Amino acid sequence: MQLVLNNLAVARGGVTVLQGLTLSLSPGRALILRGPNGSGKTTLLRTLAGLQPPAAGSYDLPADSVAYAAHVDGLKSTLTVAENLRFWAEIYGGPGMDLALQSLDLEALAHRRAGELSAGQKRRLGLARLLVTGRPVWLLDEPTVSLDVASVALFAGVVRQHLADGGLAMIATHVDLGLPEAEVLDLEPHRARLIARDGFDEAFA
């Protein structure tokens, strides 16, 4: 289990935004992506999640190992917290949801509808979903948006536990997560500036 990037370039809307990404991430490690808005953090995570093809280069990941968490949490507001979690647990064939509810302090809310939760509570539910997937590679896009200080600490604990269990994580964030052991990757040097590809390069060849 290892996440390996090989001279990877990723494109958004046909334009390459990041290039020359080479790194490897082993179990128990976390990597924090830093870069200004529009630098391609989301695009990189979506590429690694398999939602879009790389613009160039390659990456190596075991099949079916990724749990991706985007800006939106994939929650249905008319389903209860427990129903939402149970759905994703069954879809991913992961472990039960008791631990997830407990870890993110959602037990008391289990039978509330997701639509009645506050923004922060919704976010916690979205993160609890990661635990029920049972997948080792977490790709997280701004996971702490709308979380208060206590919840950020809660979340850092969850990530640390995940790493201790042999998982790995790649996290795009601007906030200090309280994970001093995580490596930080500044995306600035990898931003594609001069060579934009939009798949129509043959017209200029």
Next chain:
Amino acid sequence: MSIWEYANPKKFMQTSAWALPWVLGLTLICLVVGLTWGFLFTPDDFKQGSTVKIIYIHVPAAMMAINAWGMMLVTSLIWIVRRHHVSALAAKAAAPVGLTFTLIALVTGALWGQPMWGTWWAWDPRLTSFLILTLFYFGYMALWSAIEDPDTAADLTSILCLVGSVFAGLSRYAVLFWNQGLHQGASLSLDKKENVSDVFWIPLVICIAGFVLLFLTMVLLRTRTEIRARRLKALLARERVA
């Protein structure tokens, strides 16, 4: 030398720039000769009178209406399999031309049908099929114009063209089943030449050649435009990043 070389936009632009005047010239010759011969130098039909002469526009337009869709199907397949941009853009370029031919076939059909059948429109299987074909053209073109990203649009319209072709074929069959119709049989076929006698047949063939060439001219022109527009988009994208 592989034929795919012409799928390179640069090569295509060069070749089409060279070919266009010739194709255009041939188109004009065929159309002028065919239509003049057809309209002025053929006898009136003993039953249908001079209205029969609309055949020189109606039949070629109807043939090209279907062939244009066929060409879109082939170019869409090429895009899906080989990812040549020119192919996808040619499919995009052919759609409005095909739609125009379909509309010409429908309108000339109505003009012909009025004196013949005494009605502008009948739910005859052929007419109905062409009406349904216009719907497919509309949907295809609407999908192209609704999607911003050109490669996404090319992918989705290609999928639609493939699925649409199957359903267009099914519709044709369904419509035949639904109503047997008034329309006369095919106007020309190689083994049953008695359908249309020689006097009408030769100018008709010239007209058909003219319409095929006209289609080719229009598609070449429009594909060149699409390639330029696509290149402009690519340049703007570069500018934004740089």
Next chain:
Amino acid sequence: MPPAGVSGQEEAAGPEEVGGQGMKTLLIRDLRLAMRAGGGFGLGLAFFFLLAVLVPLGVGPEGGVLARIAPGILWVGALLSCLLSLDRLFALDHEDGSLDLLATAPIPLEAVVVAKALAHWLVTGLPLTLVAPILALFLNLPQAGYVWLVVSLLLGTPALSVIGAFGAALTVGLRRGGLLLSLLVLPLYVPTLIFGAEVIRRGSEAMALATPLALLAAISLGAVALLPFAAAAAIRVNLR
């Protein structure tokens, strides 16, 4: 209240099992969403009902005319009612991020399409089939036509849902995809409409109807077997 009967105990399931289980889970979720507030269940039915009431008001009360056009009206009504809820089929899941997550889940996207189309059919096509005989009363459908009305809708509405799912997959990334969706889907409905209405027409006139019936079934089967692949391909393109 967490409903009984669904519990996540399949810990050591193989990939196929996860796929099959995933389809069931997704189906149950979609049905539950449809039944809850704002799920839109019943809107299609209400539309179908309104259509069957409005047409006689527009056409006039003469029984003979209504009887003759009843098969067509009922089929066009079924078609439009199906269309009503199609733009929500994938768009809602796309908006709230579920579609991204489903695409990275072990369940194949083709299975997602099948499960969602099946849920759509259970929520619209099947109820339409069941209430159609009542609406056929309003339209003076001849006695002999009732059986064939139900049979043809039962055979044909699955095709409507799957073809619709394909159209919804094509337009899932678009902000105002609804109108475009009808423009794309309605031409694809033509063969189903023709054969479906033909079955009822022939049935109510006691004519031989084996051919249109077989063709209707063939279209449904073919659409259910093949279109999920096209729809899944379109979703993948749209998620890029």
